[in-house]
Amino acid sequence: MSFRTATMSSTGGCWHSVRRLKAELEEADAVLVGAGAGLSASAGFTYSGKRFEENFPDFIRKYGFSDMYSAGFYPYETLEEHWAYWSRYIFINRYEDAPKDVYGALLALLRDKDHFVLTTNVDHCFQKAGFDKHRLFYTQGDYGLWQCSKPCHAKTYDNGRSVRKMLAEQKDMRIPPELVPHCPRCGAPMTMNLRADSTFVEDEGWHRAAARYQDFVRRHKDLRVLYLELGVGGNTPGIIKYPFWQMTYQNPNAVYACVNLLETGVPSGLAGRSIRIKGDIGSILAQL
Incomplete structure (x- = not known):
């Protein structure tokens, strides 16, 4: 799959897209969440103001x-x-x-689903909200x-x-x-x-989490998987965004969903199997 293809932009977090995402959440065999800084920002962890x-x-x-x-x-x-x-x-x-219980709302949606979380966030919000640490991979520390x-x-x-x-x-x-x-x-x-440079330490816990993530991907690669990207920006697309596009492309049973306050573009080749919602993540989760 080439990532140099044209992308299609979201026209907004419409009710149709939210309803479709709700249906995919209910029908999916498994959900792989990719979480970026936008999720914590929605929960109130802002760094200015x-x-x-x-x-x-x-x-x-x-x-x-x-x-x-x-x-x-x-x-x-x-x-x-x-x-x-x-x-x-x-x-x-x-x-x-966090000031807002956005992570708790996400856990409520995933609690009865087979799920795993890949995240570049480093604020521990998933575990504080009650997520099982064995279903989490903090890639960046x-x-x-x-x-x-x-x-x-x-x-x-x-x-x-x-x-x-x-x-x-x-x-x-x-x-x-x-x-x-x-x-x-x-x-x-x-x-x-x-992770700022080559001195970043990947300790034993990091490697165990990486292995659990790879095992989850392997076990579900042909099933009906929802790749749910939440608040991922463009700084490190090779960690979540590009792999999610690739895995969706390779699995005809999979659907890719992106919820973001800003950019929600996807490769044109995934237009038929993608859900793009532009809006505040906490608000969208509340609608779900």
């Missing part, structure tokens, strides 16, 4: 940051300031619940994990307790020096377990 301004007023005053995401890449002069910022960032995006910055070994470390301590003890945009995390093996500074 009021939420950013309420949690980082001091960093905004000092540096003029406009959003939470880009501020995370700023080259802070000290690790104490770096982790003062990141401990807040981690806590509100990983350990606090987890805000709740640290790794060695070198990395000297392929292991990750839970950061919940340390993050809460950093929050409680930071002052004037800095944490105490003794709270700066270092690798327990080589002593190098720890860093986030987020």
Whole structure:
């Protein structure tokens, strides 16, 4: 299948498309969900505006940051300031619940279906909503994990307790020096377990999840599968979007569905077996 074919754009999240998606959900033998940042945004995990301004007023005053995401890449002069910022960032995006129960609504639709979730999100919202962790593959990491910055070994470390301590003890945009995390093996500074470059650690848990995902795909490749893409953008199409198109194309029993606030294009070769709904994911799930 060539991805250089022309694409067809959605004309909007009409009732006809929602009804068709509902029917496909009910009739599918299995549902493979591909979830991107748009799903968490619909749940209220926004990275700019009021939420950013309420949690980082001091960093905004000092540096003029406009959003939470880009501020995370700023080259802070000290690790104490770096982790003062990141401990807040981690806590509100990983350990606090999303403002809206969009993930819970999705689980309610999938609870009685054979399903699996492939996601580029790193905020743990699926497990917080009650999804079985054995049906999840977080490809890009987890805000709740640290790794060695070198990395000297392929292991990750839970950061919940340390993050809460950093929050409680930071002052004037800095944490105490003794709270700066270092690798327990080589002593190098720890860093986030987020896929940004070739140093990303794929630990044992990552590989087990990858194997479960591949097994789910293999076992259902000829069945009536609904490939349900939710809020996936164009930054990393090779992880969810392109594979979903490919698997739908190869399986005549499959249907591809895309729900997105922005782009919902599909290759013209899938026009007859695709559902495209442009709209807020939480609203669409409520209609379903």
